[in-house]
Amino acid sequence: MEGFRKKNDKRMSLKDAIATFVKDGCVLAFGGFGGEQNTQAAYEIIRQKPQNLTVIGDSPSEQMDMLIGAGLVKKAEFAYCSYALAGLGHNLRRSVEKGIPIKVEVEEYSNYTMGLRYLAGAMNIPYMPTRSLLGSDLPTYNSKIIITVDPYERNPIALVPAVRPDVAIMHVNRCDQRGNVQMFGFTASNENLARAAKHTIITAEEIVPTEKIRQYSNLTVIPEFFVDAVAEIPFASHPWNMPYSYAYDIPFHRQQLKRFETREGFIKWLDEWVFGCPDHKAYCEKVGWHRLNALVTVERKFSPMIY
Amino acid sequence: MPNYANDYTLPELLAILASREIKDGETAFLGVGIPLLGGLLAQKTHAPNAIIAMESGSIGPQPKRLILGVGDNACIENASYCTSLWRLFSDQQNGAFDIGCISGAQVDKYGNLNSTCIFGNGDYWTPVSRLPGSGGANDIASSARRTVYIMPLQKRRFLERVDYITSCGYIDGPDTRMKFGLPGGGPEAIITNMCIFRFDKSTGEAYLDSVKEGVTPEEVRDNVSWNLKFAAEVKVIEPPTVEQIEILRKLDANRIFIGNGLANLSFENYIKYLNDMADQGDHTP
Numbered sequence: 001m002e003g004f005r006k007k008n009d010k011r012m013s014l015k016d017a018i019a020t021f022v023k024d025g026c027v028l029a030f031g032g033f034g035g036e037q038n039t040q041a042a043y044e045i046i047r048q049k050p051q052n053l054t055v056i057g058d059s060p061s062e063q064m065d066m067l068i069g070a071g072l073v074k075k076a077e078f079a080y081c082s083y084a085l086a087g088l089g090h091n092l093r094r095s096v097e098k099g100i101p102i103k104v105e106v107e108e109y110s111n112y113t114m115g116l117r118y119l120a121g122a123m124n125i126p127y128m129p130t131r132s133l134l135g136s137d138l139p140t141y142n143s144k145i146i147i148t149v150d151p152y153e154r155n156p157i158a159l160v161p162a163v164r165p166d167v168a169i170m171h172v173n174r175c176d177q178r179g180n181v182q183m184f185g186f187t188a189s190n191e192n193l194a195r196a197a198k199h200t201i202i203t204a205e206e207i208v209p210t211e212k213i214r215q216y217s218n219l220t221v222i223p224e225f226f227v228d229a230v231a232e233i234p235f236a237s238h239p240w241n242m243p244y245s246y247a248y249d250i251p252f253h254r255q256q257l258k259r260f261e262t263r264e265g266f267i268k269w270l271d272e273w274v275f276g277c278p279d280h281k282a283y284c285e286k287v288g289w290h291r292l293n294a295l296v297t298v299e300r301k302f303s304p305m306i307y
Numbered sequence: 308m309p310n311y312a313n314d315y316t317l318p319e320l321l322a323i324l325a326s327r328e329i330k331d332g333e334t335a336f337l338g339v340g341i342p343l344l345g346g347l348l349a350q351k352t353h354a355p356n357a358i359i360a361m362e363s364g365s366i367g368p369q370p371k372r373l374i375l376g377v378g379d380n381a382c383i384e385n386a387s388y389c390t391s392l393w394r395l396f397s398d399q400q401n402g403a404f405d406i407g408c409i410s411g412a413q414v415d416k417y418g419n420l421n422s423t424c425i426f427g428n429g430d431y432w433t434p435v436s437r438l439p440g441s442g443g444a445n446d447i448a449s450s451a452r453r454t455v456y457i458m459p460l461q462k463r464r465f466l467e468r469v470d471y472i473t474s475c476g477y478i479d480g481p482d483t484r485m486k487f488g489l490p491g492g493g494p495e496a497i498i499t500n501m502c503i504f505r506f507d508k509s510t511g512e513a514y515l516d517s518v519k520e521g522v523t524p525e526e527v528r529d530n531v532s533w534n535l536k537f538a539a540e541v542k543v544i545e546p547p548t549v550e551q552i553e554i555l556r557k558l559d560a561n562r563i564f565i566g567n568g569l570a571n572l573s574f575e576n577y578i579k580y581l582n583d584m585a586d587q588g589d590h591t592p
Contacts, residue, residue, distance in 0.1 A: 035377025080442030096437040110445035115393030135487035185383040186364030260508030301585035
């Protein structure tokens with residue numbers, strides 16, 4: 001799949017982008033962090049059912065836990081898999097504790113060292129050294145973490161391997177059709193993940209003209225030559241928040257996670273909210289535009305857009 | 308004499324005890340919930356120059372509303388710096404964060420924390436209870452200048468040895484942190500619903516420092532799985548003041564962290580709360 005990164009117009013529907021890049025057995029990584037999430041990309045992947053995925057994230061929620069629950073994941077590399085305030089990663093729990101629906105292989109790191117793995121991938125070097133992980137049981141149960149002696153200062157140091165995923169997917173504030181990405185809040189590790197991946201899919205709240213990007217070039221965190229596809233997907237992070245766009249819909253998320261507590265509740269959620277909605281627009285309609293707009297209106301009061 | 312509160316919840320007490328650990332001018336790496344409420348309370352009382360750092364890459368937020376997650380929009384509201392996750396953690400590894408606040412399902416006498424899995428009759432690969440995992444806790448325990456833990460006191464949680472060390476305390480005793488190459492100072496205190504433990508740096512062991520009014524040191528020892536040592540003089544914890552409780556109830560108006568407010572929070576009430584805060588909220592500490 002050559003040539004996508006050289007195109008001048010990378011616009012694609014999310015459906016086509018997932019179908020083009022996310023194949024059976026591929027290594028898939030997600031950006032975002034406790035907000036700026038890839039909920040709608042996860043939903044579309046579940047609709048298309050690619051098999052035997054390796055899923056990578058620092059603190060993934062829907063992107064890892066729901067894909068595990070949907071039976072699509074062979075291996076999970078992560079630091080924290082849960083929905084924080086909304087609830088626990090019940091699908092990860094059922095998979096690891098009881099093999100439901102299938103037993104997933106886990107490879108664990110910390111948030112920082114996942115970030116360093118992306119950085120190593122983005123720098124095209126094989127690993128990064130760190131002072132985290134030392135003395136703990138993460139290296140005991142993860143043979144990819146190497147504890148060694150720093151050749152310069154002769155002190156103990158931990159090494160974590162680079163990540164070079166087949167596909168990285170991340171949700172951002174805005175980009176142009178060429179794939180220049182701008183973010184207004186924290187970036188999580190998006191700038192490194194896009195550079196580490198063989199193919200990068202961007203979903204954006206808004207696709208804007210390139211002139212707009214050039215006006216505030218210091219906001220660009222990913223240049224176009226690391227991007228393969230862009231899709232304008234407003235509310236792709238819902239129920240999570242999106243900085244400068246909409247507030248966190250915690251009442252919705254809490255209800256969602258109550259349903260995930262049982263396997264039956266989770267399967268019903270898939271039927272109703274994933275398979276029952278052909279695309280993200282149908283999802284938004286089901287949530288209700290009035291509700292979504294209320295989240296936008298109040299966020300604009302807290303954080304007016306100045307760009 | 309301060310005006311002490313008669314009526315307060317357990318989470319309110321824990322937040323107040325956490326706030327007392329944060330000194331003015333310190334940079335504190337805080338998770339959402341009780342630690343963050345403690346940090347915000349510290350800013351509004353004795354530590355107006357404390358800086359809060361959040362995992363997503365946000366430093367110095369001064370939001371008008373309650374922060375609901377480490378990547379919530381409130382983390383970037385009136386922040387002084389927004390960056391990336393790896394940059395923020397690198398600053399920590401570089402010694403920039405004075406205090407970090409973490410929790411776990413199990414802790415042991417050397418202050419090692421487990422938030423990965425409870426083995427039960429199984430093991431790491433097939434545990435009886437799979438927990439979310441380290442997140443940033445391992446990094447905080449490795450590199451923050453000192454750490455404070457908050458967790459409920461229960462015998463099954465306070466162990467001779469945790470099943471799995473997610474986040475290092477003093478590992479096997481004194482000097483082991485240095486031997487393993489950890490830059491941070493290690494745990495300073497464990498705050499619980501009944502008492503506060505602190506650490507004897509010469510042995511690396513947790514000891515009983517102070518108890519909540521009405522709790523005896525023996526009761527605490529009964530809830531710990533190792534032969535707990537007491538301070539020469541076990542103090543009584545200073546109760547919350549009326550002012551502290553008032554601030555906390557204003558910060559968490561829907562009682563999401565200090566009560567059971569999330570269970571019954573309707574969308575209408577939530578949006579009304581956000582609008583009220585946006586219109587009238589105060590973001591100065």
